[in-house]
Amino acid sequence: MGLFFNYDNSVCNEGATPVFFSYDPSITSLKELLIYELSQMSYYSVKLKEIGIDTEKINDRIINYISLAVVNLDFRKEQFLSVIKNIYDCVKELEEEYKAECVKQEVEPQLIIGEKLSFETKKEGFAAINFGERQSILKNTVFSKDKKSLSDIVMMLVSNACLCITEIENYGKYLDKIKDEIPYILYLINHCALSDDELKQKVIDFSKINLQIMKELNFVILEKYGPIEPVDVDLNIKKGKCILVSGHYYRNLEMLLELLKDEDINVYTHNDMLFAHCYSNLNKYKNLAGHYQRSLNNLELDFATFPGAVLVTKNSHTNLDTIRGRLFTPDNSPAYGISKVSENDFTPVIEASKEEKGFKKNVNIGKLSVGYNKELVFDKLQKVIDSFINGKFKHLFFIGLTNYNSEQNIYFKKFFENLPDDCYVISFSYSRIQDNVWHLDLYYDMSLIYDILDKLEKYPQILENTTFFLTQCHLRTVSHALNLKLYNIKNIFLVECCPTIISPTLVDGLKDLFGIKKISKSPKDDIETILNNNF
Numbered sequence: 001m002g003l004f005f006n007y008d009n010s011v012c013n014e015g016a017t018p019v020f021f022s023y024d025p026s027i028t029s030l031k032e033l034l035i036y037e038l039s040q041m042s043y044y045s046v047k048l049k050e051i052g053i054d055t056e057k058i059n060d061r062i063i064n065y066i067s068l069a070v071v072n073l074d075f076r077k078e079q080f081l082s083v084i085k086n087i088y089d090c091v092k093e094l095e096e097e098y099k100a101e102c103v104k105q106e107v108e109p110q111l112i113i114g115e116k117l118s119f120e121t122k123k124e125g126f127a128a129i130n131f132g133e134r135q136s137i138l139k140n141t142v143f144s145k146d147k148k149s150l151s152d153i154v155m156m157l158v159s160n161a162c163l164c165i166t167e168i169e170n171y172g173k174y175l176d177k178i179k180d181e182i183p184y185i186l187y188l189i190n191h192c193a194l195s196d197d198e199l200k201q202k203v204i205d206f207s208k209i210n211l212q213i214m215k216e217l218n219f220v221i222l223e224k225y226g227p228i229e230p231v232d233v234d235l236n237i238k239k240g241k242c243i244l245v246s247g248h249y250y251r252n253l254e255m256l257l258e259l260l261k262d263e264d265i266n267v268y269t270h271n272d273m274l275f276a277h278c279y280s281n282l283n284k285y286k287n288l289a290g291h292y293q294r295s296l297n298n299l300e301l302d303f304a305t306f307p308g309a310v311l312v313t314k315n316s317h318t319n320l321d322t323i324r325g326r327l328f329t330p331d332n333s334p335a336y337g338i339s340k341v342s343e344n345d346f347t348p349v350i351e352a353s354k355e356e357k358g359f360k361k362n363v364n365i366g367k368l369s370v371g372y373n374k375e376l377v378f379d380k381l382q383k384v385i386d387s388f389i390n391g392k393f394k395h396l397f398f399i400g401l402t403n404y405n406s407e408q409n410i411y412f413k414k415f416f417e418n419l420p421d422d423c424y425v426i427s428f429s430y431s432r433i434q435d436n437v438w439h440l441d442l443y444y445d446m447s448l449i450y451d452i453l454d455k456l457e458k459y460p461q462i463l464e465n466t467t468f469f470l471t472q473c474h475l476r477t478v479s480h481a482l483n484l485k486l487y488n489i490k491n492i493f494l495v496e497c498c499p500t501i502i503s504p505t506l507v508d509g510l511k512d513l514f515g516i517k518k519i520s521k522s523p524k525d526d527i528e529t530i531l532n533n534n535f
Contacts, residue, residue, distance in 0.1 A: 026129050030080040033132030037087040038065060039190035040112055042183035044094035047110060051101055059179045066162040067315050068333055079333060081125055088117060146196040149509025150203055154189050156478040158182060161210045163315050164217045167249055171220045181209050200513060207482040218447040225250060225279035230371040233277045234290030237363035238266050242308035243353045244292055246270035247316030256346045257285040265353055268292035270302060272444045278371035307359060309352040326352055381452060388462050393424040395465045395531060400428025401472040402443045408471060408495055415523035429471055453487045463488050467530050473497035481516050491530050492516045
């Protein structure tokens with residue numbers, strides 16, 4: 001079954017409150033300015049640490065700012081300016097602290113030289129946008145093509161790392177030493193005269209740290225909610241009031257379900273939250289009714305057609321360029337049109353759901369099998385490994401994670417039709433019943449893939465002949481792609497992604513610098529190129 005779970009059911013269209021649409025193109029310049037100011041903040045964090053000053057609180061602020069704003073394109077101009085002004089004030093304070101400490105320690109300060117933003121005029125908004133545009137132009141003219149690509153890649157990796165660190169710490173575990181790496185990589189990218197090759201190596205080094213952080217988050221979640229178990233998730237629509245929970249922070253879902261113990265309100269998961277049903281410490285709640293999702297790449301459609309309140313979990317940064325309506329989030333600075341709620345009290349979400357019409361009738365759609373028995377998975381994996389060692393198979397293909405758009409459906413249908421008998425596919429999304437294909441639909445969960453790759457590291461002869469088709473378009477896609485390179489997977493392919501998620505220039509940079517390519521229009525040609533090593 002595809003992920004258009006409830007797509008053809010007319011009940012999904014009834015009762016939804018109207019929503020509104022907006023977008024401000026000046027945000028791009030302000031985002032560039034935000035990155036510029038964060039690089040300055042990172043510079044003084046590194047310099048203060050060099051002279052023995054504790055920078056833990058500074059690093060926390062840098063990580064929080066990145067988690068808050070760098071990955072959130074849905075801020076209004078006024079919100080971005082407010083965040084930038086706060087960072088600007090921090091930079092000024094850090095500069096003064098650094099100068100004072102240098103005087104105290106009788107060392108020569110190394111201050112940032114160059115054009116600086118000023119918030120002292122009444123036209124600070126207009127000036128800030130112009131400043132951001134100049135920084136963008138400067139980057140394009142001064143940076144080499146490779147350095148600009150590496151800079152963009154680093155921001156994707158850093159954004160992912162900051163979100164993961166924030167989520168880990170929300171669960172009560174702290175990564176103080178690792179957090180030093182965030183300002184340090186921003187410092188290297190923006191303030192050190194490194195060659196392109198040196199900078200590329202720094203990006204690879206940070207990728208290793210990023211992978212470590214991602215694995216730590218997976219461990220923390222498993223420790224809190226229990227091992228992933230196979231379950232049949234209800235896709236049926238249940239009559240009554242309802243709340244949709246979208247995002248990836250399970251703690252918010254847990255807190256909401258605790259509040260609803262004595263309420264007759266159904267909670268549906270959405271998007272990345274699907275795997276919540278696989279954890280026994282979440283699946284035990286009676287209000288957890290099932291999963292609601294009409295599409296993979298159009299969240300606005302899902303939110304607009306859901307006839308209840310919508311909770312976007314903390315730091316999920318769902319890209320909502322246009323949608324406005326019955327949305328809530330515990331983020332400290334929610335995007336325009338989304339109501340802020342306290343993370344300790346989701347009562348406003350519950351009250352809003354009571355005011356909405358809810359679903360008017362029951363609709364039987366079916367169930368979706370989600371999760372896995374890890375022991376059984378690794379038993380089968382060993383049999384696959386033995387088949388390679390015995391010479392039955394020569395090349396291993398991975399496909400995943402989930403994406404079911406029509407163009408990819410056609411591509412992978414033809415891919416399976418052209419698959420040679422001596423090749424084996426482990427597909428985490430597209431299904432095919434044939435002897436040399438193992439289908440295990442993980443939807444949004446990448447943790448098992450890393451466990452499988454950890455196992456395969458003991459068999460370098462297999463990894464040397466492995467190709468991975470990374471089919472998910474997501475904030476973490478670039479991180480996953482570079483993580484796969486760390487496992488020495490030679491051939492990594494991306495699919496066509498929305499340019500607001502992964503820009504064409506970023507795709508070009510991944511290809512030129514790391515050999516990470518896009519699929520072509522012809523799966524037959526791609527298979528022949530891979531097997532003949534014609535890259």
